[in-house]
Amino acid sequence: MSRRLRADVDVIRDGFHLQADVDVAAGRCLAVLGPNGAGKSTLLAAIAGIVRLHEGVVTLGERMLERPGQVRLRPEQRHITLLDQKPRLFPHLTAAQNIAFGPRSRGHDRGSARRIAIDWLERVELPDRADARPHELSGGQQQRIALARALASEPEALLLDEPFAALDTESAVAIRSLLAVELARTATTSVLVTHDVADAWQWADRCVVLEAGQVIEETTPAGLTARPRHRFTAALAGFCVVDGTWSNGHVRYDGGAIPGTADAPLAQDGPVFGIVAPRDVRVSARSGQVQVSLTGVSVRAGTVRLETASGLAAELGFDEAVQSTGGALPVIGDRLWFSVDAMRVLPRADVNRCM
Amino acid sequence: MSLPRSLYVPALVGLSLLVLPIVGLISRVDPDTFWSDLTSPGALAALRLSLVTGACATIVCLVLGVPLAIVIARAPRRAAAIVRTLVLVPLVLPPMVGGLALLALAGRSGLLGRPLFEISGFSLPYTTAAVVIAQAFVAMPFLVIAVEGTLRTSGTSHEQVAAGLGAGRWRVLTRITLPLCLPGVAAGTVLCFARALGEFGATALFAGNAPGVTQTMPLAIYTAFNGVGVTQDSALAMAVLLLVSAAVIVAGLRTWREDPVR
Amino acid sequence: MRRSMVLVLALALSACGSLDTDGEPDGSGPLVIVAAASLHAAFDDLADAFTERFPQYRVAPIEYDGSQALAVRLLDGAEVDVVAFADEMSLRPVTDAGIVEGHTIFATNTLRIAVPPGNPRSITTLQDLADPDLAVVLCAPDVPCGAASEALLDAAGVHVRPVSQETNVTSVLNRVAWGEADAGLVYATDVAASAGRVDGVTPPNADTVVNRYPIAVASAAPSAASAHAFVEFVMSRRGQAILAAHGFGAP
Numbered sequence: 001m002s003r004r005l006r007a008d009v010d011v012i013r014d015g016f017h018l019q020a021d022v023d024v025a026a027g028r029c030l031a032v033l034g035p036n037g038a039g040k041s042t043l044l045a046a047i048a049g050i051v052r053l054h055e056g057v058v059t060l061g062e063r064m065l066e067r068p069g070q071v072r073l074r075p076e077q078r079h080i081t082l083l084d085q086k087p088r089l090f091p092h093l094t095a096a097q098n099i100a101f102g103p104r105s106r107g108h109d110r111g112s113a114r115r116i117a118i119d120w121l122e123r124v125e126l127p128d129r130a131d132a133r134p135h136e137l138s139g140g141q142q143q144r145i146a147l148a149r150a151l152a153s154e155p156e157a158l159l160l161d162e163p164f165a166a167l168d169t170e171s172a173v174a175i176r177s178l179l180a181v182e183l184a185r186t187a188t189t190s191v192l193v194t195h196d197v198a199d200a201w202q203w204a205d206r207c208v209v210l211e212a213g214q215v216i217e218e219t220t221p222a223g224l225t226a227r228p229r230h231r232f233t234a235a236l237a238g239f240c241v242v243d244g245t246w247s248n249g250h251v252r253y254d255g256g257a258i259p260g261t262a263d264a265p266l267a268q269d270g271p272v273f274g275i276v277a278p279r280d281v282r283v284s285a286r287s288g289q290v291q292v293s294l295t296g297v298s299v300r301a302g303t304v305r306l307e308t309a310s311g312l313a314a315e316l317g318f319d320e321a322v323q324s325t326g327g328a329l330p331v332i333g334d335r336l337w338f339s340v341d342a343m344r345v346l347p348r349a350d351v352n353r354c355m
Numbered sequence: 356m357s358l359p360r361s362l363y364v365p366a367l368v369g370l371s372l373l374v375l376p377i378v379g380l381i382s383r384v385d386p387d388t389f390w391s392d393l394t395s396p397g398a399l400a401a402l403r404l405s406l407v408t409g410a411c412a413t414i415v416c417l418v419l420g421v422p423l424a425i426v427i428a429r430a431p432r433r434a435a436a437i438v439r440t441l442v443l444v445p446l447v448l449p450p451m452v453g454g455l456a457l458l459a460l461a462g463r464s465g466l467l468g469r470p471l472f473e474i475s476g477f478s479l480p481y482t483t484a485a486v487v488i489a490q491a492f493v494a495m496p497f498l499v500i501a502v503e504g505t506l507r508t509s510g511t512s513h514e515q516v517a518a519g520l521g522a523g524r525w526r527v528l529t530r531i532t533l534p535l536c537l538p539g540v541a542a543g544t545v546l547c548f549a550r551a552l553g554e555f556g557a558t559a560l561f562a563g564n565a566p567g568v569t570q571t572m573p574l575a576i577y578t579a580f581n582g583v584g585v586t587q588d589s590a591l592a593m594a595v596l597l598l599v600s601a602a603v604i605v606a607g608l609r610t611w612r613e614d615p616v617r
Numbered sequence: 618m619r620r621s622m623v624l625v626l627a628l629a630l631s632a633c634g635s636l637d638t639d640g641e642p643d644g645s646g647p648l649v650i651v652a653a654a655s656l657h658a659a660f661d662d663l664a665d666a667f668t669e670r671f672p673q674y675r676v677a678p679i680e681y682d683g684s685q686a687l688a689v690r691l692l693d694g695a696e697v698d699v700v701a702f703a704d705e706m707s708l709r710p711v712t713d714a715g716i717v718e719g720h721t722i723f724a725t726n727t728l729r730i731a732v733p734p735g736n737p738r739s740i741t742t743l744q745d746l747a748d749p750d751l752a753v754v755l756c757a758p759d760v761p762c763g764a765a766s767e768a769l770l771d772a773a774g775v776h777v778r779p780v781s782q783e784t785n786v787t788s789v790l791n792r793v794a795w796g797e798a799d800a801g802l803v804y805a806t807d808v809a810a811s812a813g814r815v816d817g818v819t820p821p822n823a824d825t826v827v828n829r830y831p832i833a834v835a836s837a838a839p840s841a842a843s844a845h846a847f848v849e850f851v852m853s854r855r856g857q858a859i860l861a862a863h864g865f866g867a868p
Contacts, residue, residue: 048519050515074518074524075515075518075519076517076518076519076520076521076522076523076524076527079521080519081519081520082515082516082519086512088512088513088516090513090516090517090531091535092534092535092537101517101520101522101530102520102521105517105520105521105522105523105526106521149520150520153520153521
């Protein structure tokens with residue numbers, strides 16, 4: 001059964017203050033992104049009931065899970081399961097017993113719980129590992145069991161904290177498809193914390209970006225990548241970011257000035273940052289807007305990416321790159337000219353902030 | 356790693372200090388009379404008493420100590436530090452001081468003992484129960500520290516996961532917490548039993564010395580070397596028995612330690 | 618570097634060893650005396666009076682314990698000058714081993730029933746001690762005090778089940794004084810020396826069981842001259858007066 005999850009939380013944990021308001025429609029997935037330390041795990045912990053709310057309310061469907069001063073359901077009463085990077089399988093139980101733990105806690109007798117567990121083992125393609133102990137399984141296998149265990153308890157909401165981060169590529173691919181299938185099949189409301197925009201694209205219909213305990217962007221995955229409004233999301237979406245000051249329609253920085261357009265009026269000489277997609281940066285050996293010295297050259301699948309110290313980067317096809325420098329592939333230290341039609345410019349709130 | 360050669364000198368001296376007295380003890384035993392010395396009536400009575408009281412004390416320690424360890428392991432850090440210090444006190448207290456303390460509390464003139472005696476006419480000293488209590492007093496810290504250590508290392512993440520899967524607090528305790536601290540419980544139980552077997556000072560003062568009632572093996576050995584009770588040969592035989600059981604316990608402990616659940 | 622370490626170690630060990638200032642072979646070291654626990658107060662006074670009278674002699678702190686315990690230590694090879702026990706039976710194994718040759722009886726002692734001050738349980742006879750509700754503490758039978766207690770009780774036809782058997786008489790006294798026992802059998806001198814911590818009840822026929830205290834000089838005494846001087850002092854009028862003042866009977 002799908003339930004709508006609403007969490008308006010104000011949480012203080014070890015001196016860190018998180019304020020966020022999220023709303024996930026029944027059966028849908030919300031992606032939560034943000035730099036390290038932004039409060040993503042704290043948000044999940046608050047929803048799961050591990051951390052107490054300072055203020056706010058958490059509801060799941062018709063049930064109020066927490067409201068300071070009125071009600072606070074303990075984690076085991078919330079029917080919310082948390083799955084993170086580490087499988088955290090119970091080491092003293094077999095794979096099947098691990099999976100059966102949820103159903104047993106919810107009242108199933110041993111036989112019925114075992115049948116459910118065997119069922120799930122089939123779904124995660126580990127039917128012959130029922131009686132294996134966690135230490136006999138690989139990392140990818142353990143995470144699959146952990147996923148099965150989480151879903152076998154039939155949660156009303158599933159919280160996922162970068163569940164693929166610790167896996168090798170092959171296992172990550174396998175578990176991603178597994179999760180996609182099962183989420184769709186059970187139509188479980190879910191919240192996915194991720195660093196990968198592609199994950200947001202795959203599952204979520206809405207995204208929320210956290211930074212320093214605040215929600216800085218709330219949009220769809222498309223909106224995230226097309227028109228990011230913050231440095232973090234811009235970088236996430238693959239844009240390059242240049243810090244500078246706004247001066248006569250240009251972003252002025254130590255390398256020069258690049259023309260930019262702003263959505264809203266900007267203060268003259270105010271701190272700003274400009275965003276541009278690397279593909280929109282033109283490269284020439286002879287002339288251009290700003291002269292740069294290359295700090296990085298990487299080639300992947302016929303595409304060359306040229307990095308510079310200021311954050312400006314260009315991406316072009318192999319042939320184009322060779323042509324731009326007059327016959328040879330650019331190398332680190334080469335001096336080239338970059339040109340941009342117009343950067344999208346946004347105000348820079350905290351001048352000294354590191355990314 | 357190759358060590359500087361001069362390090363071996365103090366190391367060997369230290370090893371000799373620990374091993375040679377035991378060699379000396381064994382060399383005094385008369386192999387012809389060893390078995391009869393060990394099975395003399397006084398020695399058998401002391402042996403039986405030691406085993407029974409040691410086992411009872413260990414059970415008391417398990418029933419009381421494991422919950423205490425769990426509470427300490429999950430308590431906020433400052434409170435846990437205070438309680439842990441209190442628990443460690445009997446560990447470093449000279450056993451005779453422990454005996455005096457027990458008398459001061461539960462003796463006939465003691466804080467709790469006096470009202471108990473005046474109301475019911477019952478007093479703890481000189482009973483076999485007093486032996487069990489004295490042994491539990493000195494042995495429980497071992498169990499508590501061993502179990503608490505295991506619990507602190509394994510952390511609370513498994514309990515949190517279990518709660519997330521819908522397990523209530525009792526189920527978490529019995530299905531997750533207790534099974535995971537079993538290695539610590541096993542090691543602690545063994546240490547506890549060994550300590551209880553060897554306990555002398557507190558027992559002598561609090562429970563007294565009455566053969567068959569309160570004269571445990573260590574007491575019998577001590578009084579024998581004070582010219583009282585069983586012969587010195589019997590005392591020697593019992594000492595060797597305690598030595599052998601200590602060796603067995605230590606060897607068994609190592610096996611447990613090397614075979615964690617994880 | 619290594620040689621100096623060994624040197625330091627050797628010096629340290631010899632320094633530890635020489636802290637014990639016992640018996641230098643020429644007999645000018647302090648006198649080493651071991652005495653029964655019941656002689657504690659009396660012998661401390663005797664030692665003080667002895668060194669006052671004979672300032673050329675020094676007495677090392679006297680070691681007190683149950684006579685049987687001291688016997689065990691002597692048989693193990695402890696080096697002493699003077700031995701004073703609470704009965705002749707304890708001295709026998711020591712004599713048999715040749716550690717002492719012959720002895721002199723220097724005092725006698727009889728038993729008393731020790732009870733907490735005020736005699737709350739109104740104990741007057743040995744028969745009272747047989748009451749199973751009473752917590753009675755005795756010396757172990759191998760201790761001189763214990764042997765005497767057994768003889769006294771047997772003579773009166775009384776059977777007592779002690780709750781604890783102590784290895785020296787001071788422990789018996791302490792248990793009664795702490796209130797952990799209702800009664801115990803100790804020496805008359807112990808009651809006198811307890812300064813009110815216990816009361817003494819004289820059982821009938823207490824005088825029939827007498828502990829005769831032997832004193833002897835060790836055959837291999839390191840300070841033989843001062844040892845003999847001490848024994849003479851104990852037997853002298855002054856010494857006997859001190860013993861009597863503590864409650865001991867004449868030899």
